[in-house]
Amino acid sequence: MRLILLGPPGAGKGTQAQHLVAKHGIVQLSTGDMLRAAVAAGTSVGLRAKGIMDRGELVPDEVVVAIIADRIGQNDAKRGFVLDGFPRTVPQAEALDRLLAERGLKLDGVIQLKVDEGILLKRIETRVAEMTARGEKLRADDNPDVLMGRLAAYRAQTAPLAGYYARKGMLKSVDGMAPIGDVTAAIDRLLSPAGPVKAKLTIKPATKPTRRKAKSAKAKGRAKKPRSKASARRAPSRRSKGRKSGRKARRAGRSKNKSGQVKSRTRRRLTKAR
Numbered sequence: 054m055r056l057i058l059l060g061p062p063g064a065g066k067g068t069q070a071q072h073l074v075a076k077h078g079i080v081q082l083s084t085g086d087m088l089r090a091a092v093a094a095g096t097s098v099g100l101r102a103k104g105i106m107d108r109g110e111l112v113p114d115e116v117v118v119a120i121i122a123d124r125i126g127q128n129d130a131k132r133g134f135v136l137d138g139f140p141r142t143v144p145q146a147e148a149l150d151r152l153l154a155e156r157g158l159k160l161d162g163v164i165q166l167k168v169d170e171g172i173l174l175k176r177i178e179t180r181v182a183e184m185t186a187r188g189e190k191l192r193a194d195d196n197p198d199v200l201m202g203r204l205a206a207y208r209a210q211t212a213p214l215a216g217y218y219a220r221k222g223m224l225k226s227v228d229g230m231a232p233i234g235d236v237t238a239a240i241d242r243l244l245s246p247a248g249p250v251k252a253k254l255t256i257k258p259a260t261k262p263t264r265r266k267a268k269s270a271k272a273k274g275r276a277k278k279p280r281s282k283a284s285a286r287r288a289p290s291r292r293s294k295g296r297k298s299g300r301k302a303r304r305a306g307r308s309k310n311k312s313g314q315v316k317s318r319t320r321r322r323l324t325k326a327r
């Protein structure tokens with residue numbers, strides 16, 4: 054299974070990625086984690102990325118694309134992967150499409166965690182407070198000021214990816230503000246073979262509507278077939294055999310009167326002429 058988790062910083066991508074790893078036996082590929090590892094190891098990529106990351110800006114596309122190209126080719130990624138933090142720009146998404154196509158691989162879905170930005174800031178503040186209380190080392194970019202910059206980068210460069218994948222029919226969205234377990238359950242439902250849309254369709258057997266359609270077409274034909282004037286005079290229609298409708302009854306009465314008048318007028322004229 055090959056998935057992408059899409060959502061702003063603090064949306065819970067990492068938490069959900071871990072669940073997907075355990076459930077599907079795939080690997081989590083987080084470009085943020087890889088870049089932090091490169092920074093810690095002091096590699097050339099790490100040295101290039103450090104300042105950019107600390108400011109909450111995006112590392113150049115070619116750097117992260119090269120990291121991912123290398124990583125998805127490794128053995129542990131053969132069973133599948135969940136991308137967390139990549140792609141983050143449309144050019145990165147296009148590069149990923151090319152990388153997968155070259156290897157004959159396909160994505161199974163893109164899961165978007167939808168969140169309220171105001172609440173995200175509070176979440177990050179809480180996370181920072183909890184980590185500080187536990188004496189854990191904070192990420193250089195885990196502070197509300199830098200988060201504002203990360204959110205701005207997300208809005209400008211990453212949010213358009215939702216449209217990119219929606220146009221390909223791959224985007225699935227979940228409410229990222231729900232409790233963690235609910236978000237996990239919603240993602241599982243989206244990924245299950247009998248997803249919500251398919252489940253609905255199985256309620257109605259495919260034969261019923263077809264049969265109903267055929268009947269109604271017949272009925273329509275019968276109703277529309279006009280009766281010839283002659284046949285209308287010869288025999289009353291099945292409907293008019295019984296009780297006549299008010300309008301019909303009035304019309305019938307009038308015609309009787311009319312024919313009576315014509316007869317009597319003609320007779321009068323004939324009498325005058327004589």
Ligand code: ADP
Pocket residue numbers: 061062063084085086088105106107109110111112113114117137138139140141145194203
């Ligand atoms: P977040 O918590 O903001 O989702 P990540 O751990 O995914 O953060 O990434 C931290 C930082 O690493 C980003 O702010 C950015 O500077 C850099 N980074 C991670 N992934 C990418 C990427 N795909 N493209 C560009 N920069 C990236």
